[in-house]
Amino acid sequence: MTDVDANKLAKTPLHEEHIALGGKMVPFAGFDMPVQYSAGALKEYRIVRGDGAGLFDISHMGQVRISGVDSLKFLQYVTTNDVSKLVDGQVQYSGLLNTQGTFIDDITTYKISDNEYYLCINAANRHKDVAHLQKKAANFDVAVTDESDDTTLLALQGAKAQSMLQPLVDTDLESIGYYNFAQVHVNGKAAIISRTGYTGEDGFEVYIPNSIAVEVWRQLLAGGAAPIGLAARDMLRTEMGYALYGHEISASVTPVEAKLMWITRLEKGDFIGRDAVVARKSDGPRKRLIALKLTGRGIPREHYKVYVDGKESGEITSGMHSPMAGGVALAYVKPEHAESGELSVVIRNKQIPAERTTTPFVRSNVRR
Amino acid sequence: MTIPVDLKYTKEHEWVRIGGDVATFGISDHAQEALGDIVFVELPEVGRTVDAGEACAVVESVKAVSDMYAPVAGKVIEVNGALETSPEQVNTDPYGTGWIAKVKMSGDTVELLSDDEYNTYLEE
Numbered sequence: 001m002t003d004v005d006a007n008k009l010a011k012t013p014l015h016e017e018h019i020a021l022g023g024k025m026v027p028f029a030g031f032d033m034p035v036q037y038s039a040g041a042l043k044e045y046r047i048v049r050g051d052g053a054g055l056f057d058i059s060h061m062g063q064v065r066i067s068g069v070d071s072l073k074f075l076q077y078v079t080t081n082d083v084s085k086l087v088d089g090q091v092q093y094s095g096l097l098n099t100q101g102t103f104i105d106d107i108t109t110y111k112i113s114d115n116e117y118y119l120c121i122n123a124a125n126r127h128k129d130v131a132h133l134q135k136k137a138a139n140f141d142v143a144v145t146d147e148s149d150d151t152t153l154l155a156l157q158g159a160k161a162q163s164m165l166q167p168l169v170d171t172d173l174e175s176i177g178y179y180n181f182a183q184v185h186v187n188g189k190a191a192i193i194s195r196t197g198y199t200g201e202d203g204f205e206v207y208i209p210n211s212i213a214v215e216v217w218r219q220l221l222a223g224g225a226a227p228i229g230l231a232a233r234d235m236l237r238t239e240m241g242y243a244l245y246g247h248e249i250s251a252s253v254t255p256v257e258a259k260l261m262w263i264t265r266l267e268k269g270d271f272i273g274r275d276a277v278v279a280r281k282s283d284g285p286r287k288r289l290i291a292l293k294l295t296g297r298g299i300p301r302e303h304y305k306v307y308v309d310g311k312e313s314g315e316i317t318s319g320m321h322s323p324m325a326g327g328v329a330l331a332y333v334k335p336e337h338a339e340s341g342e343l344s345v346v347i348r349n350k351q352i353p354a355e356r357t358t359t360p361f362v363r364s365n366v367r368r
Numbered sequence: 369m370t371i372p373v374d375l376k377y378t379k380e381h382e383w384v385r386i387g388g389d390v391a392t393f394g395i396s397d398h399a400q401e402a403l404g405d406i407v408f409v410e411l412p413e414v415g416r417t418v419d420a421g422e423a424c425a426v427v428e429s430v431k432a433v434s435d436m437y438a439p440v441a442g443k444v445i446e447v448n449g450a451l452e453t454s455p456e457q458v459n460t461d462p463y464g465t466g467w468i469a470k471v472k473m474s475g476d477t478v479e480l481l482s483d484d485e486y487n488t489y490l491e492e
Contacts, residue, residue, distance in 0.1 A: 024404075041430040042405040042456075231404070231430050297452070299408050299428050321407040321428070348410075348426065 012059035013152050013213035021227050029123035031060040034229040041231035045323065048199055048236055049362075053158035054228035055220050062126035063151045063207065064119040064133060068142035071115050078136050078272055079109060080255060082265040086111040091179045091194050093263050096129060101254040101276025105129050106245055108196065110181055118192065120153070120205075122245045136272070152213035156225060157203030157236075159365070164223045165204055168216060169193065173204070178367050187212050187219075199236040200364040238320045241291055241330060241359020247302065247317040248289060248330055257285045257332065287314060288338035291359045292345070294327030296352040300345045306331045307351055308341035316345065325361040327354075369397050372463055376439075377486035378478050383463060384439045386473075391440045394467040395427060395458060398490055403429040406458045411447040412469055418444060420476040425468050427458060436468060441476035444469055 009032040018025065023034030034057070036044060048054040066075060075083040081094035090111055096104040105125040110118040121129045126148055133144045156165050162173050171184040173193070181194035192207040208216055221227065234244075243249050248258055254277050255264040264277060280286075294300055300319035305312055314337070319329030329345070337343075344351035375383045381399035385392045400406065410426040418424045418438040425436040447469045451457060458466035481489060 035431065036404060040405045042407070235430065297408075298410070299433075301433065321430070323407075 010060070012057055013210045014057045014059065014217050017214060017217055018057065018227070023227070023229065026230070028230055029060055031123060033057070033060060034227070036229035036231050037227045039226065041229065041235065042323065044226060044228045044232035045235050047226045048158045048201055048228060048232065049324075051159045053156055053160040053164050053203065053225045054199075054232070055217070055225040056155040056157065056228050056233055057152075057217070058155050058205070059152045059213070060123035061153050062121040062123060062129065062146065062148040063153070064121060064130060065145040065147055066117040066119065066133075066142055067115060067145070068140070069115055070140035070142045071117050074137060074140040074142045075109060075117055076268060076271060077140075078133060079107070080260075080264040080271065080273070081109070082268040083109060083111070083117070084268065088113055089180050089182060091181055091196055093179075095249075095255060095260060095263055096132065097254070097271075097273025097277070098251070099273060099276065101273040101280055102251045103245070103249045103253065103255075103258070104132055104251065106243065106249050106260075110192065110194065112183070125245060150210060152208050152210050152216075154206045154208070154216065154220070155197055155199075155203065156206065156220060157197045157199040157201045157228075159202065160224065161201070161203035164220060164225050165193075165206070167223065168219055176204075186216060195367065197366070198233065198240075198242060200240040200360055200362070200366060201236075202365055202367045234318075235320055235322070238318045238330070239322050239325065239328070239360060239362045240364060241361060243330075244318060253287075253332075254280045254285075256280045257287055257289060259289045285335050287332040288335050289317070290331055290333055290338055291357050291361065292329050292331055292343055292354045293325065293357045293361070294329075294345060294352055294354045296354075298327055298345070298347040298352045300327050300329035300331075300347070300352075300354070304329075305346040306333055306354075307344045307346060308333060308337040310342075310344075310351070313337045313341075322361055328357070328361040330359075369401060370463070371397070371483045371487055373483045375463065375483065376480040377483070377489075378437070378439045378480065379489060380437050380478075382436060382439050384477075384480060389473045390445065390470055391442070391473050392467050392470045393439050394462055395436060396486070397462050399434075400459050400462045400466070403427065403432055403434055405430050406455045409451040409455045409458065409468070411449070411451065412438075412444045414444050414447055416444045418442065418471065421478045427455075437478070438471060439478050439480065440471055440473050442471040442474040445472045446470040
């Protein structure tokens with residue numbers, strides 16, 4: 001049982017739908033969200049990895065519109081990636097850092113036009129992000145608008161995602177490439193659809209007004225999509241080795257530790273946190289993120305200790321039993337242990353042997 | 369949810385089948401349903417002596433790790449090794465192929481409930 005008062009939790013526009021589908025509701029980032037539906041997490045997982053498609057309500061995530069003539073200049077300053085590289089209709093994975101160079105959040109940036117961008121941010125960080133962005137916007141000619149409460153965000157992921165989504169959309173989805181998006185109409189209403197996701201499967205994220213949330217949700221289910229809860233979503237993202245805020249990324253790590261220098265473009269010029277990242281890069285990371293696979297029996301889970309050569313070196317940030325790859329995990333270890341030393345994971349006071357591996361832990365089927 | 373009449377139950381949601389001086393046990397249908405998809409079972413070692421109420425096995429679902437407590441005192445004489453490769457049997461057949469272990473009883477037991485008592489306990 002949880003001591004979080006369910007009445008104080010926020011609900012997405014699809015809350016009643018989740019209950020009707022047998023959703024087991026749990027508190028997540030301040031929302032009452034389905035951890036699984038009646039089929040169970042493993043069946044849900046298999047549908048997405050198999051030949052079907054899974055439908056996720058991720059409306060708890062936040063959306064912020066950035067508009068005005070200084071939009072590019074502003075985003076170059078507040079985000080880590082090089083926004084000048086984006087063309088209209090392109091999506092970019094990025095970070096928001098504080099002046100210490102550690103993460104406020106990880107985000108995606110959508111370029112609508114030179115004067116308009118759209119950010120997707122984590123639910124748990126929404127108010128912190130918006131306050132930060134609004135504060136920093138004071139020195140720029142931009143407007144920062146939090147559209148989270150008006151927007152329903154669905155993810156449709158899996159081999160059949162495109163064929164199931166197409167009937168509802170007025171644009172040929174085939175024309176949207178990986179990490180690209182289009183401004184379309186869904187059931188006649190303005191919407192944004194990107195070929196993005198958090199599962200390693202082909203699929204889309206669909207931003208629609210709340211007014212059509214229920215009808216679109218029902219249409220996609222009627223078209224054959226299966227509802228997928230948070231447990232399967234976490235399995236799917238962990239198998240890809242994707243970072244999750246609060247786990248691999250937090251206010252205590254910089255992109256140097258989190259292996260996210262690929263989204264941190266030091267050459268683009270000044271941005272918040274840059275000096276600290278440069279300093280950390282030259283001093284060397286305090287710890288390093290590794291991918292591991294158990295060679296002994298057991299399930300590596302978050303917060304379990306990782307030992308190297310019999311001594312404590314770090315801990316797991318995300319771990320799971322992968323139906324395809326076995327016991328796999330992401331963990332932070334001491335920098336000198338990132339590449340060498342005998343690894344083990346402490347499970348119930350026993351050191352279970354493990355080996356270093358690479359991510360994704362299972363094959364990604366995203367469309368490159 | 370099923371609660372077979374011929375079994376005893378514990379407040380930790382285990383079931384026990386007692387035949388002579390051997391107790392076979394597993395987790396109840398209610399427990400497997402609450403845990404969700406079970407993906408790993410750590411069995412006790414054969415030959416281990418357990419006290420009644422002592423943690424002796426671990427059942428892990430996708431999201432949770434759950435200790436299992438020996439309902440009776442005694443010596444573990446057999447474990448269900450099939451669960452190492454197909455732990456989902458705890459979900460699909462908790463009172464049958466999903467059994468966990470057999471203990472040769474030495475006397476002590478935790479408080480054991482009848483099916484009716486267990487049903488009432490679940491409703492409380």
